[in-house]
Amino acid sequence: MHVQSEVLVSLIVLLLQIGRQVTADLQGYKTVEVAVRQPLFCYDCYEVEKNCQSLANLTAIKVTKCRDYERFCKVRRINNRKSQTVFERTCSPDCTPGCTTMLFRTQCVSCCTTDKCNSDNSVQRHHVTWHWTLVAALLVLITNVM
Structure with missing residues (x-):
């Protein structure tokens, strides 16, 4: 038991010496400031609100403060076969x-990272119809068969 208490005392002394050394080593360092990311604000609407597509009246569209892990404002446009x-x-x-x-469904997405940047309809420029998808698939099949 006496040997165990001597080992314990030696460990405590060693830890205190290490603590003093770490403190002495850190005295020359300056405080580092960490930049905190500002919250992102995005327009938040769904087609039920007619202003969501046309954006004729931006003041009628709700603006949402995004959660910390949400880094993008997104616009999603979905077209189905019924036009x-x-x-x-x-x-x-x-x-x-x-x-x-x-x-028969096309979904287009655009992304941005600044406040209320999802105010445009840029996704409309990226329209791909199912006809062209079918043509591309047939070309792949034909080239693989030959």
């Missing part, structure tokens, strides 16, 4: 711009 177009503007944690077409 119905739905717009969504929102905050998003991730965002991949571009268009995808599956069967």
Whole structure:
């Protein structure tokens, strides 16, 4: 038991010496300030509100403070086979711009990272119809068969 208490005392003394050395080493360093990211604000609406697509009256559209992990303002446009177009503007944690077409539905997304930047309809410029997707798929099949 006496040996254990001597080892314990030696460990405590060693830890105190290490603590003093670390404190002495840190005295020459300045305080580092960490930059805090400002919150992002995005327009937040869905096609139910008619102003969401046309943006004729920006003051009628709700502006949302994004959560800390939401780094993008996003505009999403969905076209279906009945020629119905739905717009969504929102905050998003991730965002991949571009268009995808599956069967009779095309979804286009645009992304931005400044306050209320999702105010345009830039996704309209990236329209890809299902016809061209079908043609591309047929060309791939034909080239693979030959």
